[in-house]
Amino acid sequence: xxxxxxxxxxxxxxxxxxxxxxxxxxxxxxxxxxxxxxxxxxxxxxxxxxxxxxxxxxxxxxxxxxxxxxxxxxxxxxxxxxxxxxxxxxxxxxxxxxxxxxxxxxxxxxxxxxxxxxxxxxxxxxxxxxxxxxxxxxxxxxxxxxxxxxxxxxxxxxxxxxxxxxxxxxxxxxxxxxxxxxxxxxxxxxxxxxxxxx
Numbered sequence: 001x002x003x004x005x006x007x008x009x010x011x012x013x014x015x016x017x018x019x020x021x022x023x024x025x026x027x028x029x030x031x032x033x034x035x036x037x038x039x040x041x042x043x044x045x046x047x048x049x050x051x052x053x054x055x056x057x058x059x060x061x062x063x064x065x066x067x068x069x070x071x072x073x074x075x076x077x078x079x080x081x082x083x084x085x086x087x088x089x090x091x092x093x094x095x096x097x098x099x100x101x102x103x104x105x106x107x108x109x110x111x112x113x114x115x116x117x118x119x120x121x122x123x124x125x126x127x128x129x130x131x132x133x134x135x136x137x138x139x140x141x142x143x144x145x146x147x148x149x150x151x152x153x154x155x156x157x158x159x160x161x162x163x164x165x166x167x168x169x170x171x172x173x174x175x176x177x178x179x180x181x182x183x184x185x186x187x188x189x190x191x192x193x194x195x196x197x198x
Contacts, residue, residue, distance in 0.1 A: 075170035
């Protein structure tokens, strides 16, 4: 997506924020592929769930548009809505998901059945080390500027390609690569310092 197209989306969003339904419809048309692809990734590739999530995203978008002032690009703003909608959906699904551990015997009676299962879960020590590493990375991420933190999260936590990130954030690919490089260098310096390697 070129710079003019990105500017057009922001202009359309501002018109839609002012109450223009035709601007909102055009905004939907121009972003539906990107939003669906983001929803598809967030739902693990399930097309039905991605379609549902896309609808939820556009409902949130419609409700939030009056607050859009164009301080950031529309792509950045939309990405935050997608993230929030995805997180809401994940929380909702986690509440609905239940697991039954009761096994039925051959005659249909419910009861307990014991079986030998190899425990492949990490040891308490391994879990502690892994949690400490995650906490260090999250703390290090929080020391980055918003623009660097956002790019790192999109690339390494959400798995978007450089091209997709450029599209989402309305940036040139070169800018995305440059910010990723700088962010990685900063994270490396911070983590090495914290771990006593300096």
